[in-house]
Amino acid sequence: MLVEKYAGQARRLARAILGNTEDGDDAAQDGFLAALKGLERYDPNRPFGPWLLRIVANAASDRRRRLKVRAADPLPDDAVTGRPGPDRMAERSQLRAALEAALARLPPRQRIAVVLFDVEGYSHREIAEVVNVSEGTVRSDVFHARRALRETMGAWHSVKEEP
């Protein structure tokens, strides 16, 4: 079942664009239903994943424009400063929050590019089909997104290691 096969990818992409699980799942559902309606336009000779994810990305972007910014899941007080918590679980939670905040600061196209490349394993060419830009632009987006996210993770680890 294709819905089950691509559910995880679609949800992650939509959540990356919208910044929260609830809106992300709604947008992913909108994307699947739009893909069903437009199934006659799908070329079976081309890979299905990029075609579907392009529709999901458009649905998420449309929802983002229409909605007022919904508050993201509340962040712990130490999230922005990166001060380590008392135990490992708290540290993981704070790292997640810091990474989530850094992802939210990226332009939507960079979020899409880095998620599809580093999380879902799509090529630069396939990602270019999803966001309808050149392959070179995708490479640039991935580069800039990685730099920002890696700096956040690196900074958080550095702060954690301070005495």
Added chain:
Amino acid sequence: MSEFLPFDHQPDPVLGEALRELLTGPDDAAFARRVLAQMPTSLAAESWWDVLDQWARPGLAAAVLLLLATGIWLAGVRYQAEGPIALVEDVPTETWRAGALLASRTAPEFNVDLVLAGEPTPN
């Protein structure tokens, strides 16, 4: 994490895993059921996705080609089983031997039956 190549063209497993953990929601199966429940029942939604799934399988294309090739082969076999077709049903001939050649399904014996068209067979 401080060591990375700015133009690294390979996926970053550390960053990828961190983002995956951040973005993965619970229970993809429940989400899939939710999507399927929203699909119009008049379209027999599951069958549409199943058909699309079948299109994606290369084995289906191979089966279609095999059936086509078998059909062409069978048509050729049936054609060869038919005998020679008489080009004309009734040929005005001077002798019965020419008519026999036209109707015969076996090759003539030229040393006996070779005749020229229009020449009567001597008695």
